[in-house]
Amino acid sequence: MKTDKKKEIKGYFEKFFKYRYLLQELVVKDVKVKYRRSVLGLLWSVLNPLLMMLVITAVFSTIFKFKIENFPAYYLTGSLIFNFVSEATTGAITSIVNGAGLIKKVYIPKYIFPMEKVLFAFVNAIFSLIAVAIVLLILQVKMTWTVIMFPIPLIYTLIFSIGLGLILATLNVFFRDVGHLYSVWITAWMYLTPIIYPIEILPEFVKNILVYNPLYHYVNYFRDVVLYGTVPTLYENLVCILFSVIFLFIGLIVFKRNQDKFILHI
Template structure:
C-alpha cells in the first residue's frame, strides 16, 4: 500500500530539498497570482496599496495625535512616526495571517502535484513584502508633505526590512505547520496580533511606558524592527551594534524554529488537510 506522501506525489527524500529554479518560478507565479486576485474588479487597483497606509495614518493621527495628545515633540514628526511603525508591523501581520492558512488553502494542489510545501507560506510572506514596497510610496508622500528630509541613514532601511521579512517567514512556516493540526491556532493568532499591536509602541511614545515594561520591550521583536526603521528614516541615526545584532538574532531564531517545526511535520500534512 502506498503511503500518504507517495499518493501526494512527494517522497520522503524529496520532501525538503533546497530551493531550485522551479521553486523560484513557482514563487513568482504565486505572488503574481495573489497580486492580481487582490486587485481584481477594483477601480483603483494597486493604488490601494498606497492609499491604505495613508488613510490608516490619517485616522490614527487624528485620534491619538489630537484627542489623546500623543503628539510628543520627542517623537519627531508624528505622522511619519505613525506610518513607519504601522507599515512595518503590517508587513509581519499580513505575512503571518496569510501564511498561516497557506498549506490548508493549497490542499487540493498538494494532493496532486509534487511540490515543496514550504513554497506556500514563504510566498505569502514575499507577497506581504511586495505590498510593503508600495507602502514606501505612501511613506515618501507623507515625508514630502510634512517636509521631513530623507537622510543617508535611510540606506540601512533594506537591512531592517530584510531581517523583518526573514522573521515573518519563520513565523509563517511555524504557524502554517501548527494550523494544519490545530485549527484553533488561526483564531488564537488574531488575538495575539491584537495584543501585539498594543504592546508595541506604534502610536504611543516609548517613554510613557513604566520602567518594567520598557525593559520587556527589548524582548519584543516588533519593537526592535519598528525602532530600527524609525531610527534610520525619521531620526536619521545609525542604530547601535546591539540593535543590529537583535535584528539578526530575532530573524535567525524565528527562521530556524519555523524551518525545524515545518520540516519535522510536513510529511503528515497530507493526512490532516
C-alpha cells in the same frame, strides 16, 4: 556525516531554485486576485496606509494629545513594519490548509505556500513605502543619507516573518484553533509595540519587557534610518539578526519534521 549534511543543504537550495518561477507566479496571482475589479488597483497599497494614518493621527495626536514630533510619519513608519508582519503571518497560517487541493494532486514543496504569502505581503510593504515617502515630503522631514539603509530592517523582518509563518502554518494543520487565537494575539501585539504611542509613557518594567518583542526592534531600526537619520549600533543589528535567525531556524526545523504528516490532516 558532514558530507551528507552538505548534500542535504545543497539539495534544498537546488529545489528552491527549481521552483522559484512557481513561487513568483503565485505571488503575481495573489496580487492580481487582491486588486481584481479594483479601479485603483495597486494604488490602494499606497492609499490605504495614508487613509489609516489620517484616522490614527486625528484620534491619537488630537484626542490623546501624544507629544510626538511628526506623528503621521512616526505612525506610518511603525505601522508599515507591523502591517507587513501581520499580513505575512496571517496569510501563512492558512496557506497549507488552503492549498490542500493542489498539494494532493501534484508534488510541490510545501514550504512554497507559506513563503509565497510572506513574499506577497513583502510586495505590498514595498508599495507602502511610497506612502511613507509622500508623508516625509509633506511634513518636510529632514532626510539624511541613512535613508538608503531602509532595506536592512525590511530584510530582517522578512526573514523573521518566514520563520514565524512556517511555525504557524505547521501548527494550524494540526490545530485549527491557532488561526483564531492568532487573530487575538496580533491585536495585542500591536498594542505591545510602540506604533501609535511614544515608549516614554510606559512604566519602566514594561520597557524592560519590550526588549523581548522582535517588532519593537524592527520598528525602531526602521524609524532610526528613515525618520531620525541615526545609524543603528552593532548591538541593535545583532539583536535584529538574532531574532530573525532564531525564528527562521525554528520554523525550518518544525516545518521539515512535520510536513510529511500534513497530507493526513488537510
